[in-house]
Amino acid sequence: MSTTGHAQTHPAFCAGIQHFAAAWPDFAALGVSPAIAADATAIADPHDPSAVFQTLQMADALRYLTLQITGAKGSGHPGGFASAADAYAALVMLGHTNIVTEVGHHAPGFYSAMFLDTSLETMGIRTVADLRERFRERDGLLGHLSGAIPGLLAPAGPLGQGQHFAMAGALLHPGTLFPVTIGDGGMGEPYVLNAMTHFHTAYPQTTNFLPVLVWNGYSQEHHSMCSTWSNDRMLAYWRGHGFQEVVLVDARDYDDAGQDGAYVDSSRFSHGQRLAFAGAVLSGAARAAESALGGRLTAFIVKQLKGAGVHTVGAKSHNLYPRDTLDQPHILEGLQRRALNPEAWATVRANFVRAGGGPAAMTAVTERELALAPLSTLPLQDFAVGDKQVPATAFGALVAYVGQQDARFVVTNADGNEASAMKNINDALKIRHPTADPLYNQEPGGQVYEPLNEDACAGLAAALALFGARAAWLSYESFAINGWPIVQTVAQAMAELRRKTPSLVCMFTAGALEQGRNGWTHQRPEIENYFAAMMRNGNTYPLFPCDANMIQAAYAWALDSHNKCVPIIASKSPLPIRTSPAQARAAIETGAVTLYESTGGKRTVVFAVTGDMVLLPVFAARDALEAAGYRVRVVAVANPRRLYRPSDIAWDTVSQPDPTFMDDAHFNALFDGDALLGVTGGASGSLEPVLLRTRAPRRDVFAWKRGETTASPDELFTLNVMTGADLAARCQSLLG
Secondary structure (H helix, E strand, O other): OOEOHHHOOOOHHHOOOOOEOOOOOOHHHHOOOOOOOOOOOOOOOOOOHHHHHHHHHHHHHHHHHHHHHHHHHOOEOOHHHHOOHHHHHHHHHOOOOOOEEOOHHHHHHHHHHHHHOOHHHHHOOOOHHHHHHHEOOOOOEOOOOOOOOOOOOOOOOOOOOHHHHHHHHHHHOOOOOEEEEEEHHHOOOOHHHHHHHHHHHHOOOOOOEEEEEEEOOEOOOOEOOOOOOOHHHHHHHHHHOOOOEEEEEEHHHHOOOOOOOOOOOHHHOOHHHHHHHHHHHHHHHHHHHHHHHOOOOEEEEEEOOOOOOOOOOHHHHOOEOOOOOOOOHHHHHHHHHHOOOHHHHHHHHHHHHHHHHOOHHHHOHHHOOOOOOOOOOOOOOOOOOOOEEOHHHHHHHHHHHHHHHOOOOEEEEOOOOHHHOOHHHHHHHOEEOOOOEHHHOEEOOOOEEOOOOHHHHHHHHHHHHHOOOOEEEEEEOOOHHHOHHHHHHHHHHHHHOOOOOEOEEEEEEOOHHHOHHHOHHHOOOOHHHHHHHHHOOOOEOOEOOOOHHHHHHHHHHHHOOEOOEEEEEOOOOOEEOOOOHHHHHHHHHHOEEEEEEOOOOOOEEEEEEEOOOOHHHHHHHHHHHHHOOOEEEEEEEOOHHHHOOHHHOOHHHOOOOOOOOOOHHHHHHHHOOOEEEEEEOOOHHHHHHHHHHOOOOEEEEEOOOOOOOOOOHHHHHHHOOOOHHHHHHHHHHHHO
């Protein structure tokens, strides 16, 4: 039975709900008084009939809202969350509301939950009509999850990332459960369970995260790759990855509707069997949560057909198209089947508001800033100009100090700190490993996290930073692309956050020029163009320190910043010190610094340079040009984000906005000349702000072209036509 919202008295927040229904059988006895008491944060007993009844009510409320808000826009993804609704409702009823997901397509379900617990009221979303209007709109509810939404802990969009947020939360907040919903559509990918396995090996006591597999048999447009697996095979799969407790609830065990296939829709059961299934999910979730909080690596699996309880099932339920509007028969029928009576909506809201101690916008761990250990004064070294020092080693000394001051600090690195001339980090902080071995700096309590997987390295470091802790991801520049997508996701999330959080710091060594003998596989600096593109976002700052003094200034600056993404690129070879500490600090803060300027000459050539080793041929070109009578200025472009014009950057749209840009007078003093040559040992995008603003009448760029197996950096400079002779010749041709 369905009636319009105008025919009945309903709670004010229900304005905009199109369909109400008669109360379920036994509603007066089981559905009126909220199962979560007014002074409680969770139900008292998962076997209590009222708790089971209201868990099912909550699941149907989530399904109804998910379908109605997506149908309101003829857009969005109702099907995946529909099969997760029972598990989500069970976790909420148990008081576990710090829930993350790796499935961005579950967004409308998560938004519905935040609406029901009143978290969205801080956005002005107070009624279902508001919810419908603001879904998938600017300044509203993004099509995929955003941590900017009150109550939501983390973003979700690219698959395979959510487990990192759950693990970071678990590490930072012992005693709090962090469920993470995972879709079976991505179970053919190895990195989700791979990441959790390495984390559990490194942190065996941290089990308070709970992967919740939504096993519904379908991916986005087809059957999932594990859809043919038996229950035993799925259990073995998780156990084979170290999970000690795997709780599986299969809807088929409760089906009394004669449905075909391994996956069934629980909403098609009789009312009694729907309650039996909801009870099994609730008690299974309680068992899994208790196990995870009790020190056992645990997974919870709910197996039921994708789209259970909405407009259709299978992959066809995944998303709506413009034709799937609220007046279409299949959408109408789906809503009418999920309609609740007004009193049930009031009960659902009361349980949501009470669960976990209050609305997620007030109680989620990410809704407040995490207290950080004080660092005092960094032990910066003053290297003399003209000396040779290894930038990576100077950086490592500071990282080691930070870790010694901050016990929560984690360094991640897949390829090894020692290989990047940062053994000092391992010496001080130790590699976290169950096998203690002093020869390899291994200790069970170490702060260096070393999975051989850049996704896992980037993921944990990024998640820790997003959740409010200091962390650093270190890698070879050539391999960083394998983990960068989650950094990009988190950088955007930090740009939207309503609170301060430490900046996400990365340092990438072994530039292309240092890896000749390994061939092109280790010579892939093109990721620098990725960094450069992200500068326009407003909170991404790639730093190119030119020496060991400047890399110390770069890290000090990054540590003192908030809500930024700071990739630092530097060498692991001994290179000349070209700046004093004061010059280094000024370069990072303002964007660039003059390293050298001739005292005379007929016309001026300006070299705008990002990088350190690439300065070797630049200074060789200087010698040749000065000998030919030219005036030469060499400028280190250390922080190119500072060199853009304010109008180039979305700086005023981000959290913790940074309006600092080099003004025209200072820019022109650095880069005015008769000819300007941009030079980089990586990709050319980092030089864009210089090329946009320079007034030099003649200009050109020398950048990395490709790698090859060679015996020395000089051979790579030759291959890429970047020798001192090449640079000098090009300058002379520019000036005629």
